[in-house]
Amino acid sequence: MIKKHEIYKKDNWNMMTIEVQGKYIVLREISDQWGEETHTFLSRPALMHWANNRFPKVEFQNNEEEWHQLMAAFKEV
Template identity: 50%
Template structure:
């Protein structure tokens, strides 16, 4: 059984989840524009580096606060 964490969920079509599969972190990014994209990381620093480069405040309905909350949730996984 894998631990699944929801990082954010704006609606049924825009969300980010992380599954912890042993030492592997599987990030599923679902958007109404691009569908589902899956990313696999072998370390938390690698995942955080990707997230910090991938997301901008304008990607979140509540801007800078939303980005900060998402990054904090990712750090806590």
């Protein structure tokens, strides 16, 4: 059974989705800047490690609420 999670979606070119496929967690990140990137994780801690590196809290100093919402979405996976 595949479970899909939408982390964020601004439009069809700026979005991130996660599919849980058995023991794999497949993250698809689509941006108008970089195109589509796919990352596969074997555990939720590995996913959270990537998320914390990809979205460092210091980049959200003026908008910490957005960072908290983003991290909460990752934790729901």
